[in-house]
Amino acid sequence: MPKLHLLLLGMLTFATVFVTAQAKPAPAWSSETLQQLRHLHQGALEDNYAYQQAAHLTDNIGPRLAGSPQAAAAVEYVAAELRKLGLDVTLEPVSVPNWIRGEEHAALVNYPGQAPGTQQKIVVTALASVNNATPAEGTTAEIVVVNSFDELAAMPREKVAGKIVVFNERFDRQMAAAGFGLAAYGQAVAYREDGRVAAAKQGAVAVLVRSAGRAEFRLPHTGETGYDPKLPSIPAAAVTAEDAELMARLAAQGPVRLHLVLTPKLLPNVVSYNVIADLKGSEHPEQVVIVSGHLDSWDLGTGAIDDAAGVAVSMETAELLKQLHLQPKRTIRIVAWMAEETGIFGGKAYAKQHANDVANHFAAIETDLGAGHPLGINVGGDEAALGLLQPVANVLAASGAGVLRSSDETGADIIPLRVAGVPTFSPIQDVRSYFDYHHTAADTLDKINARELRENAAVVAVLAYALAPMDAKLPRKAPPVHEWLK
């Protein structure tokens, strides 16, 4: 009883404090600062710097797969550009996998109604993982098409063993069209991530996964896939939606055999870098607000919306502050993360390297869902921050970005900081077309709408500059640590 009483008292006290804070919020920003934020907002909407940076990263440097010469060139380029702006630039080493895509092709070699002497091409792309190659001459086996993990698990092992499993989970386009693209993607991408292990468990000799993301242009969607060292490392590839459906229809008519050639290689890790560039704070140089995107990309396209856009709007934050002579009170740290795609290596390395300095990380922002029109700000961590940030949202409302939403979707690279309690943020982006393109050959510069990119730069720059002088500390809340982070 006494204990319960104490607990209740504690709760009431907390509630009172909270209500008081709501009722009489200290003005977090002076009217002069709010005027600067409006000025910065307008400046971002008129600045083409981010687009030019995205163009250089994608057109001139090209795909930036972690470990590649292009990724190395991109590190040098971004570092040099940020030095040009007068920032204090450090390259922090990150050991990254060096995965190299090899030959990749597939064909149906036996199927119902086949014309003698012919095959049907199946468009495949290898998924990145450990030991993911077929023999050089390829693997040929019957396919078994399933729609879900449950369907596969329910099959007797002898119906799967020795065969090639085809996961035909459909991306929920209605969901994506209605604004829930990330949720739709999450449902589909589970098969890319875990399908290999699930198929290996049942004795399959290879696995093909229908491409995650809406796809109706015969484009495969690459990405990483998992493995279980206790199971055989079977070859895994993504197939296009069209080809997954074709295989499902043909397999319903009779036996279908497929020939698959994948020759990717995972070479020994190489050292790459997170690019860290500080615009030193005038009052609290030791406290940092991170503004970031990831510099690496997949290799099929040129990584424009995933994620040259995110790096470019981060770089523009620094460029705008310099151009407008706005001096932040806390340090604004631009970060171009390395090897997000192949396993968040840059984000994890940073959290480890700065583990003793987490308390000085006031906030972290990442942009990694493309360049679509931003509706506002995703606020990770404690919901109390929503109320605090309303004046910032009011500034952003002028470009249609006035929404504040509590959300954990604040970018993969800053998850390690988020679980350490650092408040995290990202623009709420319109992702209705994002999943059509990212991880495919069509993720190219033309997918970035220059005006919408400027809108994103406006959100990120305004938010970063608003966080830099806040007197109140943002409420910190550490969510449970993910298994993969332990």
Added chain:
Amino acid sequence: MPKLHLLLLGMLTFATVFVTAQAKPAPAWSSETLQQLRHLHQGALEDNYAYQQAAHLTDNIGPRLAGSPQAAAAVEYVAAELRKLGLDVTLEPVSVPNWIRGEEHAALVNYPGQAPGTQQKIVVTALASVNNATPAEGTTAEIVVVNSFDELAAMPREKVAGKIVVFNERFDRQMAAAGFGLAAYGQAVAYREDGRVAAAKQGAVAVLVRSAGRAEFRLPHTGETGYDPKLPSIPAAAVTAEDAELMARLAAQGPVRLHLVLTPKLLPNVVSYNVIADLKGSEHPEQVVIVSGHLDSWDLGTGAIDDAAGVAVSMETAELLKQLHLQPKRTIRIVAWMAEETGIFGGKAYAKQHANDVANHFAAIETDLGAGHPLGINVGGDEAALGLLQPVANVLAASGAGVLRSSDETGADIIPLRVAGVPTFSPIQDVRSYFDYHHTAADTLDKINARELRENAAVVAVLAYALAPMDAKLPRKAPPVHEWLK
């Protein structure tokens, strides 16, 4: 003067006849026939036969490039299916080119901002023509990007000679979205057809043409391209819209060199066939109404909307008449044309083989713009037919296909009949998405909407059955003969 007088008199007489025909039209169809047409229309909307045929042609047989084993298998398959329905089937020989796609790839090997040791992939697909290969090791040269024929022609020869011309004519998406897809396509495809000769004239060593048709999924659009025996036969390929834009942007910054490998072969002609299947007329078996689509396709996709759909709705016309025990008075002739894509060889061969019998060709229908919702009927030839066909349009209006429009867009294979004076027809199809897919790897079964395919079958079947018993001869008008047909 007397001559002019005579001419005016003739015109007045014609006008009078025309007005009389409009004022008191003879009832072209009995109420019983109109009832049959309504029944047929409803039957088509409930029949899945065409879809099943399109599925077999695309899924089971696959791409059907003229001269290929798949094209031969498709001829046998369609002939057998139509024999099953009780039709009188003939295979009429057509000598067709045997063009075989080889290896095809390209990369930018020098360009501004290039990371040392890297290249950028350019997605290419060879265009079909005579002598269209590079040497096996490829061709490397600087590119010169132009937006139009005029821009190229205005250049001094020395700025083009020895280089690779890139035509970057943009497909007019606004035009296509507003319903003028064929006109937009016509503007763009001129570069695919004539770009090779235009570039060769200026001394280019190869030509790349931005893919005709809207394209934002890094999909190249194949097709045939011309050649001039008096000029060098330079290699020609289509590039994706994305890659054309990339090259335009980089070339604006400095010299760009491209390495191109194309190894297509044009083997000696082979004999293929038009499939001709007659449902004999009860009163005028010698008079025919052709109902058709083309059986061949390009090789990148499986030729679903171009043009398994057209063949399938033609086959369904026969199937429905049989199923509903409707006996046409004139012969309904189902035709699956061969080698439309590589040069309308089937259509030209048919016109030649039946040159002495043109007068007995009462009408010809072709479906070759996909499987989109039909809005009515394109009426080729004399506009007087529009008035005559109103009762048929009234029947079709029940499925939203009640429009009658005078148009020459009635299908390529029946152009040789049209210029010989045969009245031609096609469904007016919604082509807003057609040009996204046709001639690309994404022209696959899933692009056919089953309901819309049934609507097309309804238009074609009703029109064909309505033409079969007409007492009045349709007005015949022979347009000028195209140069390529002479």
